Every structure is written in C-alpha cells, then in structure tokens.
Amino acid sequence: xxxxxxxxxxxxxxxxxxxxxxxxxxxxxxxxxxxxxxxxxxxxxxxxxxxxxxxxxxxxxxxxxxxxxxxxxxxxxxxxxxxxxxxxxxxxxxxxxxxxxxxxxxxxxxxxxxxxxxxxxxxxxxxxxxxxxxxxxxxxxxxxxxxxxxxxxxxxxxxxxxxxxxxxxxxxxxxxxxxxxxxxxxxxxxxxxxxxxxxxxxxxxxxxxxxxxxxxxxxxxxxxxxxxxxxxxxxxxxxxxxxxxxxxxxxxxxxxxxxxxxxxxxxxxxxxxxxxxxxxxxxxxxxxxxxxxxxxxxxxxxxxxxxxxxxxxxxxxxxxxxxxxxxxxxxxxxxxxxxxxxxxxxxxxxxxxxxxxxxxxxxxxxxxxxxxxxxxxxxxxxxxxxxxxxxxxxxxxxxxxxxxxxxxxxxxxxxxxxxxxxxxxxxxxxxxxxxxxxxxxxxxxxxxxxxxxxxxxxxxxxxxxxxxxxxxxxxxxxxxx
Ligand code: FRU
Numbered sequence: 001x002x003x004x005x006x007x008x009x010x011x012x013x014x015x016x017x018x019x020x021x022x023x024x025x026x027x028x029x030x031x032x033x034x035x036x037x038x039x040x041x042x043x044x045x046x047x048x049x050x051x052x053x054x055x056x057x058x059x060x061x062x063x064x065x066x067x068x069x070x071x072x073x074x075x076x077x078x079x080x081x082x083x084x085x086x087x088x089x090x091x092x093x094x095x096x097x098x099x100x101x102x103x104x105x106x107x108x109x110x111x112x113x114x115x116x117x118x119x120x121x122x123x124x125x126x127x128x129x130x131x132x133x134x135x136x137x138x139x140x141x142x143x144x145x146x147x148x149x150x151x152x153x154x155x156x157x158x159x160x161x162x163x164x165x166x167x168x169x170x171x172x173x174x175x176x177x178x179x180x181x182x183x184x185x186x187x188x189x190x191x192x193x194x195x196x197x198x199x200x201x202x203x204x205x206x207x208x209x210x211x212x213x214x215x216x217x218x219x220x221x222x223x224x225x226x227x228x229x230x231x232x233x234x235x236x237x238x239x240x241x242x243x244x245x246x247x248x249x250x251x252x253x254x255x256x257x258x259x260x261x262x263x264x265x266x267x268x269x270x271x272x273x274x275x276x277x278x279x280x281x282x283x284x285x286x287x288x289x290x291x292x293x294x295x296x297x298x299x300x301x302x303x304x305x306x307x308x309x310x311x312x313x314x315x316x317x318x319x320x321x322x323x324x325x326x327x328x329x330x331x332x333x334x335x336x337x338x339x340x341x342x343x344x345x346x347x348x349x350x351x352x353x354x355x356x357x358x359x360x361x362x363x364x365x366x367x368x369x370x371x372x373x374x375x376x377x378x379x380x381x382x383x384x385x386x387x388x389x390x391x392x393x394x395x396x397x398x399x400x401x402x403x404x405x406x407x408x409x410x411x412x413x414x415x416x417x418x419x420x421x422x423x424x425x426x427x428x429x430x431x432x433x434x435x436x437x438x439x440x441x442x443x444x445x446x447x448x449x450x451x452x453x454x455x456x457x458x459x460x461x462x463x464x465x466x467x468x469x470x471x472x473x474x475x476x477x478x479x480x481x
Contacts, residue, residue: 005087008058008067012084019307026427027475028333028361029288030312032069033081036061037310039217039271040285041068042105045278046112047139050076052285052312053085053114055102061309066099068116072139076275076283076315077332077475085142086116086134092149093118097127102165102217102271106175106197112136113197115177117164118149128159131166131179133198145198154181155190155202165217168197171250178206180215180231187215187233191253204253207244212236217271220248223282224320229255230263232271240264241272241286243325259323265412266398266442268429269313283315283330288429289444313442314424314431326438329363329424329431336473337363343468361475364423367467368392375464377423379430379445388445390432392421398432398443412441 012034019034031037035058042053049072056069068086071079088099098119106113114134122128130149136142154160162182169176177192177200188208192200209215212233219230229244241263247256263272264286272286288311316327358364358379368375375392391397398410415436424431431442 002087002089004089005067005084008087009083012058015307024306024427026311026361026429028077028314028336028426028473029429030071030079032056032058032308032310034058034308036063037069037287037308037312038063038289039102039287040273040312041102041116042114043273043275043285044105044107044112045275046105046107049074049139050275050277051105051112051139052079053105054310054312055287056084057099058084061307065096066101066119068100068114075332076277076330077336082140085136086114086144088118090118090144090148091120092130092132093120095120095127100132101129103131104167104219104273106168106170108170108197110137112139112142113168114142115166115168117166119164122159126159127161129161129163130159131163131177131200147198150198151177151179151192151200154183155205156183162214167218167220169220171248174250176203176250178218178220178229180218182214185213186210187212187231187235189215189218189229189231189255193250203250206248206253206255207257209233209236209242217273219273221274221276221282223318223325226320227255228320228325230272240267241270245320245323245325261324262439263325263327264313264440264442266410266431266440268444269440269442272313274318275315282318284313284318284327285315286313286442287311288313288442311428313429314426316440319438321438324438327433327440328435328438329422329433333424333473334363336361336475338472338474340472341470343465358425358470359472361424361426361473363471363473364425365467365469365471366392366421366465367469368419368421369464369466370417370419371464373464388430388443390423392418396421396432396434396441398441400443400445410441410443412439413437414439 016034038055044051052071054069056067057064067084070082070085073079086100088094101117103116117129118132119129131151132148133145134142154163165180167178175194179190181188181190188205191203191206194200213235215231217232232241244257244260246258269286272284275283317330319326377390379388389399396412414434418436420435422433429444
C-alpha cells in the first residue's frame with residue numbers, strides 16, 4: 001500500500017518549490033504544500049501535537065483522486081507539513097474519480113484511528129462509497145485495516161454512491177459513527193454502533209433534512225454541557241454549514257433538536273470539523289474555498305497559477321450562549337497583534353476616510369455607537385479597481401462589485417445593540433466576526449497584490465464609529481516539514 005503514498009510524497013518533495021509560497025501565500029491560513037486541497041479531516045490532538053488531515057490531490061490544482069494530506073501544529077496557527085497519511089492504494093478506493101474521501105480521527109488505547117470513505121467503481125461500473133479504517137501508533141505512518149471496508153452498504157443494504165464522511169466518537173464505552181447518506185433525494189444522517197471499532201450495526205437515521213439531497217461531513221460533540229451536531233447540506237441554496245443544538249437519544253437513535261443555526265453566513269466556508277484543545281476548548285476549522293468561486297471543482301485562476309489551491313479558515317473558538325453557537329477569533333490569533341493604526345470619532349465624523357496600504361494579515365476592529373445610520377466599509381484593489389463592501393445596518397451585508405461568478409449580496413444577522421465588529425483580513429480572505437451575536441461571515445477575495453489594498457469607510461449623518469483600529473498581525477507560517 002505504501003507504493004502510491006511514497007510516489008506522491010516523492011513528487012511533493014521534488015516539486016514543492018514550484019508552488020509559490022511566499023508573497024502569494026496567506027500568512028495565517030493553512031494552504032497545501034502543492035496541488036489541490038478541500039475538506040479538513042480527522043482533527044485531533046495526538047502524541048503531543050494537533051493533527052490536521054485534509055482532502056488532497058498533490059498532482060494537480062484541481063479536484064481529482066483523493067488522498068489524505070497531513071500537517072501538525074502546537075498552537076493551531078503555525079503548521080508543519082508532514083508526509084501524506086492515506087493514499088488510494090487498495091482496489092476498493094482506486095478509481096480515478098474516487099480515492100480516500102473525508103472522515104474523522106479517534107484515539108483509542110494509545111493508537112490513532114482514521115475513519116474515511118473509500119470510493120471506487122463496483123462491478124456494474126457505479127462509483128460506490130464504503131466506510132474504512134486505518135491506524136497508526138506514531139501518528140505519522142498509517143496502515144489500513146486488513147478487513148476493510150468496515151461498512152459495505154448503506155442502512156438499506158444497498159451499495160450507495162452517496163454514503164460518506166464518517167464521524168466516530170465514544171460514549172459510555174460504546175463507539176458510535178454518523179455517516180451522511182442520500183436516500184430518495186433526501187439527505188440523512190445514519191447512526192451506527194460498535195464495541196470494537198470494526199464491526200458496526202445500524203441504529204437509526206438520527207436526522208434528515210428535507211430540501212437537501214445529501215448531508216456531508218457530519219461532526220458531533222459536547223459543548224458547554226450540551227450536544228452539537230453539524231453538517232454541510234448539498235442542494236440547499238447557499239450550501240450553508242448548519243449546526244443543531246439538542247440531545248442525542250442513543251437508544252432510539254434520534255437527535256432531538258432544540259435550536260439550529262448557521263456556522264458561517266458567507267459562501268466560502270464548508271465541511272467544518274472541530275478540534276478539542278488540551279484545555280477543553282472547541283475550535284472549528286472549515287474549508288475556506290467553499291463552492292461559489294469554483295468552476296466545477298476545477299480550481300480558481302488566481303490560485304492555480306501558484307501551483308496550489310485551497311485554504312483552511314482560521315480556527316474559531318466556539319461556545320454556546322442562549323442556545324446559539326457563538327464564534328470568536330481565538331486568543332492565539334490576537335496574541336500575534338503588532339503595530340496599530342487607531343482612528344477615533346473626531347477623525348471619522350461625517351467624512352469618508354481612507355486607510356491605504358492595509359497590510360495582511362490584520363484585524364480591523366470597529367467600535368460602534370448605537371444608531372440607525374448605515375456604515376459602509378469598502379475594500380478596494382488599487383490595481384484592478386475591484387471592490388468589496390460591508391454595509392452595517394440592522395444586519396451586515398456583503399457586496400462585491402466584480403467577481404468571476406457574479407456573486408450576489410450576502411447577509412448576516414446582527415444583534416440589536418451590536419457594538420463591535422472585527423474583520424480578520426488575510427491575503428485572499430476576510431472573516432467578519434460580530435461580537436454581540438457571535439456570528440461570522442467569511443468571503444474569499446482575490447485581490448492581486450493584496451498589500452496594496454486600500455480601505456475606506458463612510459458613515460452618514462450622525463457618526464456611529466467610535467473607534468476604528470487596524471492591527472497588523474505578526475504571522476510566520478512554517479512552510480516545510
Ligand atoms: C465535501 C466532500 C465530501 C467528500 C469530499 C471528497 O466537500 O464532497 O462529502 O468526502 O468532499 O473530496
């Protein structure tokens with residue numbers, strides 16, 4: 001099985017210098033060493049490090065046969081690339097349009113287990129999806145379970161082309177697995193249980209989402225004494241990743257939903273998964289490229305020229321407040337704060353102000369007075385004239401004047417007395433955090449030569465901006481393994 005993995009690792013070693021990884025690389029956001037990346041997979045703290053695995057195709061900057069890429073970190077910010085963890089080496093996963101699809105990780109008795117979906121054509125020529133396991137003692141070298149696949153058919157006994165992305169956890173000495181499945185064009189989450197991690201029995205469909213024909217990449221965890229179930233629906237306009245807060249009934253196999261919401265109001269955030277940190281905090285990471293900017297999974301021009309394509313969002317710390325998921329920029333990011341430009345209200349009053357040459361990465365923080373008048377923040381690429389605007393009224397609206405797919409306006413609800421909005425700006429992305437509500441809206445924004453971005457804001461009638469602070473973040477990403 002190592003042949004294919006070794007070949008891919010040798011290829012990366014040989015060609016990684018081709019990937020433009022300096023001025024054209026986001027400083028804070030994780031990007032692959034070379035080639036294509038999508039979903040985060042198997043996020044776990046194991047053997048002294050945080051491990052990030054990801055959907056990976058090293059040979060092209062397009063979605064192609066899937067491998068699991070691998071990187072480690074001590075702080076969730078600075079990453080070190082490691083050799084590929086899983087290659088599609090076995091007959092049950094070797095189709096060019098298949099491979100090792102998304103999944104999760106679990107530590108058990110000192111071993112690291114990876115659960116993933118193997119995708120290959122069956123005898124009838126259909127691409128079918130089956131659940132598999134791989135394990136490792138050191139968190140670096142993985143071997144596939146000899147009796148893979150561990151789940152061959154869906155809960156109805158059929159080979160299924162939409163049966164994927166296992167999430168595995170332990171509860172009361174039993175292991176549980178959630179798998180996304182499409183049945184009669186309805187997206188569902190199937191719950192299985194096991195005593196030994198290899199033999200699984202179907203419990204029930206715990207949740208289904210009419211309107212979405214497939215639910216991808218489920219995650220399940222305890223947070224602040226409650227239970228959270230997340231997934232990424234396919235077929236619902238906007239493809240927003242969704243969270244449910246409620247209670248899992250393990251006997252009946254039903255998730256009782258008490259409240260629900262959206263993990264990110266932008267369109268460039270997909271397939272989120274979480275880390276449990278060593279001090280018990282939860283961090284969410286999503287694939288930042290989402291869907292909207294891509295031409296049928298064929299990458300996007302601005303980045304494919306660099307010989308890599310794909311970024312992860314910054315990790316967000318999540319908690320529950322009033323039955324809603326509340327996201328914030330984590331302390332590890334604010335600890336990178338450096339030089340600041342501070343503009344207070346006497347300077348903003350009634351005028352359009354400009355701050356030129358915002359360097360990335362930065363955090364732009366707005367302190368607002370309550371009031372009715374809208375505030376517009378405009379980011380302009382000095383070279384191309386491309387503009388991105390955030391308009392803050394009773395909600396936050398994002399609008400871009402020009403983009404490859406004619407992006408529409410996006411909106412995010414704001415708390416009535418929202419008084420602090422923070423924008424985390426990196427080379428190709430903006431993540432807007434509303435502190436009162438705990439909501440986030442992320443967008444990719446392919447400014448060229450982003451250091452020459454111009455940023456201005458305007459505020460009509462009464463002045464609602466009390467203070468505006470632009471803080472440069474001192475970030476250094478380790479590039480090689
Ligand atoms: C989500 C997804 C998963 C699948 C993987 C394949 O982006 O479609 O459902 O496992 O990507 O790369």
